[in-house]
Amino acid sequence: MSKLKIRRLGDRVALADLSVAKPPKEGGRGSASERGYDWKWQKARRAYLAKHPICVMCEQRGVVRQATVVDHRVPHKGDQTLFWDRANWQSLCQPCHDGPKRAQER
Known part of the structure; x- marks a missing residue:
């Protein structure tokens, strides 16, 4: 069953179908939740960062910086x-996730 909403366009009335799916984002990746980054992931991510709080790339350079991202070493691609x-x-x-790690994957 589609969701319909009445919209006024000047002195005209139109029905807008609100149940139409959004087109995929550019690049076809879909939303984070569509790619598996849901509440279950957020829970696992928090637990992992609690046990592994330091950025591994910074640590390799002798820098201690708090990690905020759990990265997949090998891209899972679904x-x-x-x-x-x-x-x-x-x-x-x-910064490491968005810089050096992203460059490695290209």
């Missing part, structure tokens, strides 16, 4: 086994 494999996780700070 593979749920690889997604949940904790041996494939690493703690990173946001």
